[in-house]
Amino acid sequence: MTEPALSTAGLVKICGLTDEAGVEAATGAGADLVGLVFVPKSRRYVPPAQAAALAARARGEASVVGLFQDPALSEIEEVLEAVPLDLLQLHGRESEEDVLRIQTGFGLPVIRAFGVASEGDLYESAGSNAALALYDAKPPTGAGAAGGHGATFDWSVLRAAPGSPRWLLAGGLTPQNAADAVLACRGLPGFAGLDVSSGVESAPGVKDPSRIARFVAATRAAMAAAPQES
Numbered sequence: 001m002t003e004p005a006l007s008t009a010g011l012v013k014i015c016g017l018t019d020e021a022g023v024e025a026a027t028g029a030g031a032d033l034v035g036l037v038f039v040p041k042s043r044r045y046v047p048p049a050q051a052a053a054l055a056a057r058a059r060g061e062a063s064v065v066g067l068f069q070d071p072a073l074s075e076i077e078e079v080l081e082a083v084p085l086d087l088l089q090l091h092g093r094e095s096e097e098d099v100l101r102i103q104t105g106f107g108l109p110v111i112r113a114f115g116v117a118s119e120g121d122l123y124e125s126a127g128s129n130a131a132l133a134l135y136d137a138k139p140p141t142g143a144g145a146a147g148g149h150g151a152t153f154d155w156s157v158l159r160a161a162p163g164s165p166r167w168l169l170a171g172g173l174t175p176q177n178a179a180d181a182v183l184a185c186r187g188l189p190g191f192a193g194l195d196v197s198s199g200v201e202s203a204p205g206v207k208d209p210s211r212i213a214r215f216v217a218a219t220r221a222a223m224a225a226a227p228q229e230s
């Protein structure tokens with residue numbers, strides 16, 4: 001396993017990888033975290049055997065995050081038997097009790113996703129037991145999967161971020177808006193980095209290595225120009 005350096009000020013996470021070219025583009029560009037989706041209804045779902053090969057590619061270069069949506073504990077167990085994950089991301093309607101049970105039970109840090117439309121949605125995350133929060137747009141009405149829709153939300157509400165746990169910004173990020181996103185978040189309490197999926201794809205569910213490289217470069221450049229102090 002790759003020890004996740006979650007205290008790093010400028011994390012970059014590339015999510016929903018499905019092939020080796022995408023993993024290599026992410027690790028080659030210097031992403032800190034790569035995400036593999038274990039939600040069967042997602043277009044980015046990777047079966048455990050395929051995920052094990054992708055995780056092996058990332059090993060030693062980036063921490064591997066497994067994404068789940070309202071999983072039974074047995075589902076996580078089954079994946080972990082095949083894929084040595086470094087972190088678990090919960091992207092459904094999990095409660096704080098679920099976060100604690102999963103984090104303690106599997107001995108892995110949890111990233112808990114929160115759908116954000118207004119400041120009130122951020123208060124819900126205050127004092128979460130998760131190692132990191134992920135502030136994402138709410139899924140469109142009727143969407144089957146809870147994330148990866150390429151939708152943004154009003155970043156100005158992030159001024160109300162409680163700061164604990166530390167958090168990643170997600171939702172509709174692209175190589176074009178990554179620098180603006182960093183500028184909008186830098187200095188806010190707990191800002192830990194950016195997460196992207198759709199914005200580095202050439203077609204729904206298909207990662208584009210050159211967009212991945214451009215996203216990581218744009219994010220790193222903006223973070224270097226405007227370092228996070230808190």
Ligand SMILES: O=C(O)c1ccccc1NCC(=O)[C@H](O)[C@H](O)COP(=O)(O)O
Nearest residue numbers: 015042145147148149150171172197198
């Ligand atoms: O990506 C999916 O298909 C997915 C399915 C079910 C739950 C979560 C999912 N993705 C969550 C992510 O971490 C995405 O990176 C995040 O929602 C941002 O997505 P995007 O707006 O497409 O960059």
